[in-house]
Amino acid sequence: MKFILNGTEVEYTGALNARLLDVLRDEYRLTGVKCGCREGECGSCSVIMDGILTNSCLVAMGRAEGSTIVTIEGYSNTERFRALDKAYADVSAVQCGFCIPGMILASECILAKNPHPTEAEIRVGISGNLCRCTGYNAIVHAIDIAAKEGSGLW
Amino acid sequence: MDKISESITRIDHTPKITGAAMYVADYPTVGVLFGKLLYSSKPRARLLDVIVPELPEGYLVVDRNDVPGENSVHIVLDDTPVFACETVEYIGEPILMVVGPDEKEVLRIVNAIKIVYEELPAILSMRESDVVFFNYEFGKGELDKSFSEADKIYEEEFRTGRQEHAYLETQGMIAEPHDGRMTVHGSIQCPYYIQRAVAKALGYDAGSVQIRQDVTGGAFGGKEAFPSILACQTAVAAHKAGRPVRVVFDREEDMEYTSKRHPSLCTYRVAVKDGMVTAMDIDVIYDAGAYTTLTPVVLQRGIICSTGVYNIVNLHVHGRAVKTNTVPSGAFRGFGGPQTFFAIEMMMQHIAKDMGIDSITFKQKHLAVLGDQTSTGGRYHFPVPIPVMIEEVDKVCDFRRKYKEYSKPQTGRYLRGIGMSLYFHGAGFTGSGERDFIKAVARIHKTADGTVHILTANTDMGQGLKTTFTKIIAKELDLPYNRIIIENPDTDFVPDSGPTVASRSLMIVGELLRRAAARLSVEWKDGEDQIIEEHFQEPDFLVPFSLEDFHGDAYPTYAWAVAAVETEVDTVTGLSNVLGTYGSFDVGTPIDMNIVVGQMEGGLMQGIGYAFMEQISADAKGRIRNNKLSDYIIPTSMDVPNLEVIIHVEKYPLGPYGAKGAGELAVVGVPAAYVEAMEMALGTKIDHIPFTAEDTMKVLQEVVNK
Numbered sequence: 001m002k003f004i005l006n007g008t009e010v011e012y013t014g015a016l017n018a019r020l021l022d023v024l025r026d027e028y029r030l031t032g033v034k035c036g037c038r039e040g041e042c043g044s045c046s047v048i049m050d051g052i053l054t055n056s057c058l059v060a061m062g063r064a065e066g067s068t069i070v071t072i073e074g075y076s077n078t079e080r081f082r083a084l085d086k087a088y089a090d091v092s093a094v095q096c097g098f099c100i101p102g103m104i105l106a107s108e109c110i111l112a113k114n115p116h117p118t119e120a121e122i123r124v125g126i127s128g129n130l131c132r133c134t135g136y137n138a139i140v141h142a143i144d145i146a147a148k149e150g151s152g153l154w
Numbered sequence: 155m156d157k158i159s160e161s162i163t164r165i166d167h168t169p170k171i172t173g174a175a176m177y178v179a180d181y182p183t184v185g186v187l188f189g190k191l192l193y194s195s196k197p198r199a200r201l202l203d204v205i206v207p208e209l210p211e212g213y214l215v216v217d218r219n220d221v222p223g224e225n226s227v228h229i230v231l232d233d234t235p236v237f238a239c240e241t242v243e244y245i246g247e248p249i250l251m252v253v254g255p256d257e258k259e260v261l262r263i264v265n266a267i268k269i270v271y272e273e274l275p276a277i278l279s280m281r282e283s284d285v286v287f288f289n290y291e292f293g294k295g296e297l298d299k300s301f302s303e304a305d306k307i308y309e310e311e312f313r314t315g316r317q318e319h320a321y322l323e324t325q326g327m328i329a330e331p332h333d334g335r336m337t338v339h340g341s342i343q344c345p346y347y348i349q350r351a352v353a354k355a356l357g358y359d360a361g362s363v364q365i366r367q368d369v370t371g372g373a374f375g376g377k378e379a380f381p382s383i384l385a386c387q388t389a390v391a392a393h394k395a396g397r398p399v400r401v402v403f404d405r406e407e408d409m410e411y412t413s414k415r416h417p418s419l420c421t422y423r424v425a426v427k428d429g430m431v432t433a434m435d436i437d438v439i440y441d442a443g444a445y446t447t448l449t450p451v452v453l454q455r456g457i458i459c460s461t462g463v464y465n466i467v468n469l470h471v472h473g474r475a476v477k478t479n480t481v482p483s484g485a486f487r488g489f490g491g492p493q494t495f496f497a498i499e500m501m502m503q504h505i506a507k508d509m510g511i512d513s514i515t516f517k518q519k520h521l522a523v524l525g526d527q528t529s530t531g532g533r534y535h536f537p538v539p540i541p542v543m544i545e546e547v548d549k550v551c552d553f554r555r556k557y558k559e560y561s562k563p564q565t566g567r568y569l570r571g572i573g574m575s576l577y578f579h580g581a582g583f584t585g586s587g588e589r590d591f592i593k594a595v596a597r598i599h600k601t602a603d604g605t606v607h608i609l610t611a612n613t614d615m616g617q618g619l620k621t622t623f624t625k626i627i628a629k630e631l632d633l634p635y636n637r638i639i640i641e642n643p644d645t646d647f648v649p650d651s652g653p654t655v656a657s658r659s660l661m662i663v664g665e666l667l668r669r670a671a672a673r674l675s676v677e678w679k680d681g682e683d684q685i686i687e688e689h690f691q692e693p694d695f696l697v698p699f700s701l702e703d704f705h706g707d708a709y710p711t712y713a714w715a716v717a718a719v720e721t722e723v724d725t726v727t728g729l730s731n732v733l734g735t736y737g738s739f740d741v742g743t744p745i746d747m748n749i750v751v752g753q754m755e756g757g758l759m760q761g762i763g764y765a766f767m768e769q770i771s772a773d774a775k776g777r778i779r780n781n782k783l784s785d786y787i788i789p790t791s792m793d794v795p796n797l798e799v800i801i802h803v804e805k806y807p808l809g810p811y812g813a814k815g816a817g818e819l820a821v822v823g824v825p826a827a828y829v830e831a832m833e834m835a836l837g838t839k840i841d842h843i844p845f846t847a848e849d850t851m852k853v854l855q856e857v858v859n860k
Contacts, residue, residue, distance in 0.1 A: 031180035032173015034371075036322050037405045041783040044322055072173035085171055089163040092748035095756065096616025097170030098322035098371030104171060123791045130783065132320050132372050133616050135755030136791040138748070 001065040006030075006074025016062035021045045023061055024071060032072035032101045036130070043129030046102035047071050053109040053128070072101035080108060083150030084142070093142040095133035102129050107143045115154035116147055158629055158811050161748035165620040165640065166369075175369040178326035178340045179402045186328065188257040189216075189391050189401040190264050192250050193411055194242035197276035197479040197776040201240060204250065205268040213254035213263060216391040223357030227383045228350050234445040234482070236355050236386045241274070243444035244479050245777050246411035248383075253391045253399055276479035278776040280419060280441040285477035287442050288450045290457060292704035294531055295468030300433030304425035308505055312422070312497040313842040314825075316770040317415035317486060317763075320788045323371020325412060326402035327384045329392035336389050339366035342381040343373050344653035345611050345643045351382035352389045363389075367642040370615040374760070375485030377615065378655050379447045380412050410781040413484025414770060416440040416452055416475075418493035420460070422501045425468075429509065431502075431520055433468035436460045438494060442475040443482035449475045452483070454701075455584045456490030458708045461529040462498035463540055463576045464520040469529060480776050485655065487760060488822045491579060496843060499575045499826030504839065512557060513830065514544060514574055521576075532697045532707030539804050540576055543716040543738035546800050547574065551736045553718050560834050570733070572720040573830025577823030580709030581806075581815030582658045585699040592652035594690040596666035598627065600674060602683050606633060608640040608667065610651040612659040617817050618749035622660050623667055625745055626810050630671035631678075649687065657713065657815025660745060661806070662690060668810040693808055711806045713819045714740040717758065719765075719827040723835045728851035730832065732793065735762060735824070738800040742814035747801065754799045754820040761824020763789050766832075769844045 002011050005028065014023060021038070024030045024047070033056055036044035040055040047056045048070040075081050084107050087093075094100050103126060110117055110125030117125065122143045123136070131139065147154070169175040206215050218225045218237040227234040238249045252263045277283045301307060327340035338352055345365040353360045365385070370377065384401060392399040403412070423435040438457050442449040457473035506516035522528075524537045548554055556572045564570065582588055597609040606627055614620040620640045627638050651663045666688040674686045692698075699706035717737040721730050735758050744750035767787045772778050780786045805812025825843045833840050836853050 025180075026183075029182075030173075031176070034177070034323070035179065036324075037783045039405075039782060039784055042322060076172045085168075088171055089167050092161055092164050092167075092618070092746070092752055094164060094167050094170050095618070095752060096322065096370065096372040097166065097175055098177065100171050101173045119795070123795055126791045130322065130788060130790060132322055132374070132760070132788060133756045134752055135757075135759035135789075135794070135797055137755045137797050138752055140791065 003064045003066060004068040006070060012061060014061065016060065018061045019057055020059035020061060020064055021056040024056060030071045030073050034098055034101060036098065043102045043106065044099055046105045046129060048105050048109060053106050072104060075105060075108060080150065080153050083153055084146045087142040087146035087149065090145060091138045091141045093134060093138035099129055099131045103131065103139055107146065110143060111147055111154040119144065155747065156743055156811065158625060159744045159747045161746050162621065162625065162635065164618060165624055166614060177323055177371055178328060178368045181328060183400065186398045186400045187253045187255055187395055188260045189251045189253045189388060189399045190260045191248045191387065192252065192264050192267055194238065194245055194247040194249055196242060196271050196273055197245050197278060198274045199242050199271035200274060201238060201242060201249065201269065202272050203270035205270065207263065207266045209263065210259065213252065213259065214395055215250050215252055216394050217250035220394045221355055221390050222393060223355045227386050228354045229379050229382055229447050230450055231446045234383060234447060236390060244481055245775065246481050247444065248387060251387055251391050253395055276776065278478055278480060280417065280439055280476050280478055283476035283478050286474050287446050287477055288453050288475040290454065290473045290704055291471065292530060293470035295433070297433055297435060297468050297470050300468040301425045304427050304432060306426050308424045308426065310422055310501060310504060311841060312420045312500055314418045314493045314496055315844050316417050317768050318409055318770060318786055319374045319376030319486060320783065320786065321372030321374060321376055324403040324405055324408040325377065325380060325384055327381065327388040328398060328400045329388040330398040331392045331396060335362045335364060336392065337364040337366065338385045338389055339368050340381060340385065341370045341377055342367050343377045343613055343615060343655065345645050346650045347653055348382050348385045349645050352385050355386040356389055356393055364644065364646045366644045367613045369642065370613060373615040374487045375489065376413060378485040378653065380484060405783060406781045409786060410778045411481060413447065413482055415486035416442065416483035416490065416493065420494060420497035422497060424501060424505060426505060431466065434461060434466050436471045438473040440475045440493065441478050441480070441483060443478060443480045445482045447482045448485050449483060451584055452485065452490040455580065456494045458529055458580065458584065459491045460494040460498060462495060463522055463578055465522040465526045466529070471529065487757065487818045489656065489818065491822045492764065492825065495577045495823045496825045499823060500829060500841065503830050517576055528708065530708050531705045535695055536711050536806065537804055539714055539740050539802055540716060543714065543740065543802050546738040546802060547716045547718050547736050550798055550800060551718055551720060551734055556720065567725050569723045569725060569835040571831035571834030572718060573827040573834065574716065574718045575823035575827035577715050578712040579657060579815060579819040579822055581661050581711050581713055582709055583656045585701055585708050588662060588690055589692045594652040594663055594666060595649040595687060596651045596663050596670060597649050597685060597687045598667065598670045598674060600684040602681050604637060606631065606638050608638065609648045610663050610667065611643045611648050612651055612663050613643055613654045615654070617753060618746060619659055621749060622745040623664060626664055626668050627671045630668055631675050657817045657819065660813055661809040661815050664810040664813065665808065666690065710808065711814055713814045713816060715819050715823060717824050717827045719824065719831050721828065721831045721835060723850060725854055728847045728854060730766060730847065730850060732762060734796040734798065735794050736798045737820060738802050739819055740802040740804045741816035741819060742806045742809050743803055743812035744801060745810065745813050750801060750816055751799050753816050755797055757820025758797060758824055759789050759794060761821040762794055762828065764821065765825035765828035765843050766845050769846055
């Protein structure tokens with residue numbers, strides 16, 4: 001089966017019941033996709049699948065056929081990433097960093113849907129991504145700053 | 155704001171945000187064997203037999219018979235076995251490890267192994283335990299006289315529950331044998347703790363064991379002692395296999411079998427005369443679990459904190475840590491402080507309520523001030539800024555007005571409450587630890603090209619230490635940040651500057667680095683290689699601490715906090731909606747404002763979780779029933795949208811540029827503020843945390859039944 005991974009079409013010949021999370025990490029060495037719980041609860045393994053923020057631990061490879069998947073490794077080459085990167089840096093929103101690749105992709109999905117979200121909308125948008133370090137304020141602020149300073153990118 | 159407080163982009167920002175940072179699970183697994191532990195399923199039992207199926211080629215079972223050195227993990231008392239001996243003492247005690255090239259096959263073998271147990275009676279509750287691991291007692295003044303002359307004596311018991319660290323990255327370790335040495339790297343707080351533990355288990359000299367920290371995805375105390383145990387097991391397996399072995403926990407085993415915050419049972423007897431507390435007789439019990447690990451030090455801090463921020467002249471404190479057949483309790487942000495701070499703050503609130511005065515006025519009348527004695531007969535050598543901080547919090551959340559308003563009888567579906575808690579965190583290792591055990595050494599190495607390398611054993615696990623250390627060197631030497639290098643610690647290259655615990659790293663090691671850099675700036679020679687080392691010196695103003703007498707300055711100084719929580723209870727669902735959490739925090743000079751604010755916000759949130767969301771429940775055999783993030787609930791971005799932090803600065807002259815310890819402070823006193831708010835909303839008295847939605851429903855039901 002084939003799918004598009006970070007802009008490149010790839011052919012996958014492994015088990016169709018393997019988890020997308022494991023395949024991304026083990027076969028494609030995309031270790032920015034983090035494993036935190038394997039039950040879709042923490043959001044550390046978030047990827048963007050056909051434009052939707054998705055827990056890759058809950059996706060069987062069979063479902064990925066023909067899909068377009070973006071991980072942090074692909075997303076970090078984009079202009080939009082640079083706006084988020086700067087905003088996260090400005091407020092020091094990255095602490096241990098384990099949730100951050102997923103948070104960045106969640107940030108992208110919030111802004112792609114709604115370029116000028118309210119604080120409440122930002123909080124809903126990252127509510128599937130757990131962070132144990134920050135208390136979330138800095139991350140919420142960072143997304144708000146990115147929306148303002150990166151205006152026009154989304 | 156001091157120049158040093160102005161925030162910079164964190165040194166670890168880019169590798170983490172791009173996904174490039176290498177956490178232990180991210181290392182390639184080619185040529186590496188997978189290890190999986192097999193755990194006891196009984197709370198207490200004799201191990202009669204282990205029946206292992208025929209193993210495919212390349213697969214090994216590793217147990218206590220394979221430990222080349224001593225089968226005990228060096229922590230404090232070294233009673234934790236690397237692998238279980240004749241008996242198992244809790245559900246989750248590691249019995250053996252299966253190691254092999256294919257992870258699924260390893261798991262299949264683990265599941266196929268049969269353990270034959272002879273079950274023994276287990277003690278699961280600390281009330282029933284008669285095995286006392288640690289027993290401390292201290293006091294001062296005239297206790298009996300104060301109680302006999304009291305107008306009224308209050309007595310109450312308070313309970314706190316287990317709390318899981320729930321760092322997002324689970325525990326993980328890789329051990330690589332090579333050239334007669336063992337290299338271990340993983341998710342860790344304290345490289346030298348692990349080095350000593352692994353050397354003992356392998357029977358190696360310490361220099362033959364190299365420990366490297368990988369990028370660490372949160373720890374909060376959970377990676378202080380536990381990694382020593384996992385490192386010993388992994389290293390023993392690698393030693394037997396003669397190949398690298400990797401063990402990365404899944405979430406379930408991490409939540410069920412690694413350390414938690416100690417459950418506690420505190421009983422306070424308080425004498426009151428003429429409206430003032432005159433004496434306290436305090437009994438503290440901490441549930442250590444099955445092995446001692448870090449419990450003695452946790453209990454010490456707990457009982458030292460048992461009088462809170464108050465000046466209690468006539469005092470008796472008795473602290474015990476007891477054994478139960480449950481997973482060993484361990485270090486968790488606050489380290490024994492949150493339990494007794496909950497008890498003392500609730501006790502003061504309850505007395506105030508009984509006397510019909512507001513709790514803040516009552517508490518303020520008892521506040522310790524500069525020069526007062528601490529609980530252990532040391533001194534508060536520096537100003538206590540709590541009164542000003544109360545005003546700061548009042549201003550930001552209109553505390554006093556709301557306190558008055560919500561104290562009146564309420565009707566309707568939604569009931570509101572607000573509460574405030576006053577607390578401190580003693581900065582640095584407890585007692586004489588820095589002087590007698592740790593003896594920190596920090597080093598900087600300037601290479602001929604003018605680059606300065608920071609060499610300490612302290613780890614950045616997310617709290618921002620790489621950034622704050624770098625800022626100190628940059629300021630002292632007036633260097634740009636890109637001329638300063640700080641790597642993750644590697645015991646082959648860094649001196650032992652002590653563990654990354656106790657909110658000590660910046661205050662103690664940061665100051666050693668500052669002094670080293672100050673010397674280098676005087677001695678700087680262009681084009682030359684220079685190494686400068688600094689050693690810890692005990693401050694000369696301290697009343698020396700003696701553990702035998704439990705007397706003296708347990709800490710050189712304190713970080714102070716005032717926290718308030720405002721909540722609204724839905725009487726239909728029992729759910730509590732936290733309307734706001736506010737705090738003023740004094741950690742001395744912030745070495746980076748964003749980093750300090752981030753520590754305070756994160757700590758406040760963990761305190762909110764501890765107060766009412768995070769509950770570990772076990773079945774009748776002691777098996778933890780909620781071992782997943784879907785049934786152990788930590789706060790999400792929706793839970794406390796309104797989180798406000800004020801930074802109050804009282805400089806500490808012996809910390810770098812006036813900095814004190816910061817990492818642990820915020821979490822310590824949050825539950826008492828939350829519970830006071832809930833008591834107000836529900837019009838009831840509460841004596842335990844977590845105070846869950848189910849607890850709220852019980853209270854509401856009682857009202858209906860009346």
